[in-house]
Amino acid sequence: MKVICILCDEAFTPSKFQARKIMKHPHKIQICETCHDRITTKVNMQRTAKP
Template sequence: MKICCILCDRYFTPDKMQIKKLRKHPHRIILCPECHERIAERVRKRKKLQSLKRHPEG
């Protein structure tokens, strides 16, 4: 099974969990591992900055 990433338009083979989710919910959006990691890294950075703004040290 080949899936097309909606962000970069590259085809990739999903892992077993992604295939299972696709079969149960075919309308879901799936990202390739590279795009998923890139977005996850940005979210982690944003959350880290938000936590520093709420709890300034010093």
């Protein structure tokens, strides 16, 4: 199964767990692992910067 990331428009192969979720809920938006990691690091940086 190939899925296209909504942020970077690149095709990726989801993990076994992700593929099962996609089949059950095809209307949900999927992002690749690199975009997910990038967003996670930015959010964590913002959380630690707050007073």
